[in-house]
Amino acid sequence: MLTQSEENYLKAIYALSETGGEAISTNLLAEKMATKPSSVTDMVKKLSDKGFISYQKYQGCDLTVIGKKIALEIIRKHRLWEVFLVEKLNFGWEEVHEIAEQLEHIQSPKLTDHLEEYLGFPKVDPHGDPIPDKNGLFEVLNKSIPLSELNVAEKGIVIGVEDGSSDFFQFLKRYNIGLGTEIIVAEKFSFDQSVLVKVNHTEISFSSLVSNKIFIQKR
Amino acid sequence: MLTQSEENYLKAIYALSETGGEAISTNLLAEKMATKPSSVTDMVKKLSDKGFISYQKYQGCDLTVIGKKIALEIIRKHRLWEVFLVEKLNFGWEEVHEIAEQLEHIQSPKLTDHLEEYLGFPKVDPHGDPIPDKNGLFEVLNKSIPLSELNVAEKGIVIGVEDGSSDFFQFLKRYNIGLGTEIIVAEKFSFDQSVLVKVNHTEISFSSLVSNKIFIQKR
DNA sequence: AAAAATTTTTAGACAAGGCTAAATTAATCA
DNA sequence: TGATTAATTTAGCCTTGTCTAAAAATTTTT
Numbered sequence: 001m002l003t004q005s006e007e008n009y010l011k012a013i014y015a016l017s018e019t020g021g022e023a024i025s026t027n028l029l030a031e032k033m034a035t036k037p038s039s040v041t042d043m044v045k046k047l048s049d050k051g052f053i054s055y056q057k058y059q060g061c062d063l064t065v066i067g068k069k070i071a072l073e074i075i076r077k078h079r080l081w082e083v084f085l086v087e088k089l090n091f092g093w094e095e096v097h098e099i100a101e102q103l104e105h106i107q108s109p110k111l112t113d114h115l116e117e118y119l120g121f122p123k124v125d126p127h128g129d130p131i132p133d134k135n136g137l138f139e140v141l142n143k144s145i146p147l148s149e150l151n152v153a154e155k156g157i158v159i160g161v162e163d164g165s166s167d168f169f170q171f172l173k174r175y176n177i178g179l180g181t182e183i184i185v186a187e188k189f190s191f192d193q194s195v196l197v198k199v200n201h202t203e204i205s206f207s208s209l210v211s212n213k214i215f216i217q218k219r
Numbered sequence: 220m221l222t223q224s225e226e227n228y229l230k231a232i233y234a235l236s237e238t239g240g241e242a243i244s245t246n247l248l249a250e251k252m253a254t255k256p257s258s259v260t261d262m263v264k265k266l267s268d269k270g271f272i273s274y275q276k277y278q279g280c281d282l283t284v285i286g287k288k289i290a291l292e293i294i295r296k297h298r299l300w301e302v303f304l305v306e307k308l309n310f311g312w313e314e315v316h317e318i319a320e321q322l323e324h325i326q327s328p329k330l331t332d333h334l335e336e337y338l339g340f341p342k343v344d345p346h347g348d349p350i351p352d353k354n355g356l357f358e359v360l361n362k363s364i365p366l367s368e369l370n371v372a373e374k375g376i377v378i379g380v381e382d383g384s385s386d387f388f389q390f391l392k393r394y395n396i397g398l399g400t401e402i403i404v405a406e407k408f409s410f411d412q413s414v415l416v417k418v419n420h421t422e423i424s425f426s427s428l429v430s431n432k433i434f435i436q437k438r
Numbered sequence: 439a440a441a442a443a444t445t446t447t448t449a450g451a452c453a454a455g456g457c458t459a460a461a462t463t464a465a466t467c468a
Numbered sequence: 469t470g471a472t473t474a475a476t477t478t479a480g481c482c483t484t485g486t487c488t489a490a491a492a493a494t495t496t497t498t
Contacts, residue, residue: 003484003485005484005485005486025445025446026445026446026447027444027445027446035485035486035487036486036487036488037445037446037447038446038447038448038486038487038488038489039485039486039487040446041446041447041448042447042484042485042486043485043486046484046485057446057447057493058445058446058447058492058493058494085330088337089330089333089334089337090333091329091333098327099325099327099330102325102326102327103322103325106318106321106322107321108317108318108321110310111304111308111318114308114309114310115308118307118308222454222455224454224455224456244475244476245475245476245477246474246475246476254455254456254457255456255457255458256475256476256477257456257457257458257459257476257477257478258455258456258457259476260476260477260478261454261455261456261477262455262456265454265455276463276476276477277462277463277464277475277476277477
């Protein structure tokens with residue numbers, strides 16, 4: 001049985017290995033875990049001894065097959081609980097993460113499976129992230145694409161943005177657009193590449209500059 | 220913010236003070252917590268320093284007003300989750316305790332309140348125990364008594380059990396006894412305190428051990 | 439390729455929560 | 469009441485997960 005801390009490390013390593021591809025450095029993991037590199041070294045040794053990650057001094061670490069399986073189980077629980085909180089308990093999608101961080105550590109496979117069934121075997125969480133099934137598998141279909149690639153009448157869920165400037169976030173906030181926001185393309189204008197979209201029951205026109213920076217998942 | 224261990228101690232002290240009335244001794248609490256008296260002394264000092272219990276060396280401890288409030292919040296969460304597990308996720312009433320032991324430590328007052336509303340403000344949990352409201356208040360109506368206190372020819376309805384072990388639940392299941400089951404006392408044997416009861420058209424003899432653990436409401 | 443800079447690891451400490459063994463206080467019995 | 473027994477506390481140690489400071493390895497620079 002893993003401690004919460006061990007579980008959180010495995011989850012963080014999984015997240016980093018999804019984006020990076022290469023072995024995860026001690027410093028990178030320390031930053032992700034909001035802790036010190038020396039603490040990471042200790043934990044990484046322990047997880048390696050237990051067989052959940054591979055680790056060579058000074059060479060970073062990476063999940064083993066078993067470690068990955070466990071990470072996916074935690075992610076599965078996290079996302080199922082998020083669905084529960086939003087769909088059943090009427091939480092906003094922006095406030096569920098913290099609570100799910102706690103709920104993901106509840107140990108009871110039966111609970112997870114019953115919850116999944118109760119929720120109707122959802123494929124994605126309220127942020128649009130895929131939910132692994134019992135066996136740790138999930139659909140990779142949902143690759144994120146820039147909003148500009150969506151065709152008329154298609155819809156998607158905001159999954160991220162490219163530009164990290166606060167100006168841009170200000171702009172998004174102005175229209176109440178955040179992670180998980182649903183966007184439907186109403187019309188596309190080829191003469192200037194702008195798109196007319198429907199968001200939160202409002203129609204907005206986005207320049208191609210903007211529509212290339214907003215990343216969505218097709219629905 | 221309290222640790223899980225601190226919360227469990229407060230819960231245990233509350234449970235003991237409900238039955239005993241007097242201050243709770245170190246040994247008693249150690250037994251309840253399945254730990255050593257020396258560990259209890261340490262924890263009890265800490266909880267006293269924090270103002271959740273009153274404690275004088277060699278004199279045992281008792282909850283302060285604040286401590287009691289916290290204990291009731293934990294019990295409230297525990298019982299609400301039990302209702303959720305049984306009513307919504309189709310768990311048996313005998314298998315929810317362990318899972319609720321974990322869920323009761325989730326920190327989010329908003330979650331608790333939303334859950335309560337979602338469940339329709341239940342008054343009792345699946346074991347028949349009352350659920351404290353937001354302010355720590357609950358109805359003391361439905362007083363239940365152990366089956367052993369019933370006289371010959373009296374009947375009652377099962378409203379809860381004291382022992383939380385799965386062995387005991389197994390035993391009850393074997394005889395098809397659950398919440399709401401009607402039991403009639405056919406005979407009582409004073410020489411060993413056993414009772415002969417009629418349940419589901421079958422006669423069963425219960426040892427005093429068992430008849431003290433089954434709680435019923437007179438009918 | 440040697441020096442400088444960066445990354446990573448080691449060493450030693452601390453707080454929480456538990457344990458064992460020994461000491462102390464309280465309670466009981468003769 | 470004094471002695472014995474039982475309950476409780478203290479002292480010291482262990483593990484987990486964290487930290488700081490110092491040492492070592494790796495990488496980058498010149």
